[in-house]
Amino acid sequence: xxxxxxxxxxxxxxxxxxxxxxxxxxxxxxxxxxxxxxxxxxxxxxxxxxxxxxxxxxxxxxxxxxxxxxxxxxxxxxxxxxxxxxxxxxxxxxxxxxxxxxxxxxxxxxxxxxxxxxxxxxxxxxxxxxxxxxxxxxxxxxxxxxxxxxxxxxxxxxxxxxxxxxxxxxxxxxxxxxxxxxxxxxxxxxxxxxxxxxxxxxxxxxxxxxxxxxxxxxxxxxxxxxxxxxxxxxxxxxxxxxxxxxxxxxxxxxxxxxxxxxxx
Ligand code: GLP
Numbered sequence: 001x002x003x004x005x006x007x008x009x010x011x012x013x014x015x016x017x018x019x020x021x022x023x024x025x026x027x028x029x030x031x032x033x034x035x036x037x038x039x040x041x042x043x044x045x046x047x048x049x050x051x052x053x054x055x056x057x058x059x060x061x062x063x064x065x066x067x068x069x070x071x072x073x074x075x076x077x078x079x080x081x082x083x084x085x086x087x088x089x090x091x092x093x094x095x096x097x098x099x100x101x102x103x104x105x106x107x108x109x110x111x112x113x114x115x116x117x118x119x120x121x122x123x124x125x126x127x128x129x130x131x132x133x134x135x136x137x138x139x140x141x142x143x144x145x146x147x148x149x150x151x152x153x154x155x156x157x158x159x160x161x162x163x164x165x166x167x168x169x170x171x172x173x174x175x176x177x178x179x180x181x182x183x184x185x186x187x188x189x190x191x192x193x194x195x196x197x198x199x200x201x202x203x204x205x206x207x208x209x210x211x212x213x214x215x216x217x218x219x220x221x222x223x224x225x226x227x228x229x230x231x232x233x234x235x236x237x238x239x240x241x242x243x244x245x246x247x248x249x250x251x252x253x254x255x256x257x258x259x260x261x262x263x264x
């Protein structure tokens with residue numbers, strides 16, 4: 001696991017974008033990006049859009065797969081993740097809408113929709129870089145505590161904590177759905193690279209648990225300790241509870257040239 005501590009959230013976004021762009025260039029036109037919702041990756045999307053707009057990155061032939069979707073929000077609902085991804089990812093990164101996939105939370109047969117989603121990821125050859133945020137209770141995607149570490153895309157019930165955390169996007173708590181479709185932890189772990197971004201004091205405990213805590217389904221993000229290419233990119237505030245912060249800083253300073261990510 002690589003832990004990158006940046007001075008602020010904007011620098012963290014630029015670092016994450018540079019890392020993603022490096023992989024995208026290696027992969028070429030068949031690049032598959034795994035995308036997350038929430039506020040954490042917004043600066044990464046902005047920094048990626050800047051690279052695209054300045055002609056330094058072109059992923060217009062690539063594909064994207066979202067992590068999750070609420071169940072029951074009608075198509076076009078502004079808080080459906082399909083809409084959020086369209087506005088924050090598809091349009092600014094100039095992806096073709098038909099190449100951007102979000103689980104179908106409005107499907108009649110949700111079980112089948114979940115199976116189909118995993119099959120579509122497999123059929124395309126898997127995700128090259130999965131972007132992640134982390135929930136205050138340690139969830140990644142919508143894999144709530146006690147999710148199987150081997151789980152696949154499926155229906156989950158949101159915890160009261162997650163519904164409260166996400167109520168800020170809705171007019172009231174009652175409007176936040178109770179269920180979702182989410183890629184499983186096993187699905188996420190198959191991405192060839194994962195990049196988790198977090199900023200702010202309120203994420204410090206979650207980051208400490210993801211990076212330095214025990215691997216446990218009680219804190220689903222901790223499963224990333226088992227991933228061979230996981231990069232955790234945080235600002236100083238989100239890094240404030242890391243015991244080995246000085247080691248991570250020292251490691252970054254002494255990174256061999258060939259491992260360096262060139263931040264635009
Ligand atoms: C939601 C999403 C997660 C995201 C989490 C944290 O629940 N399903 O993918 O990581 O929120 O959101 P934020 O980045 O806004 O703190």
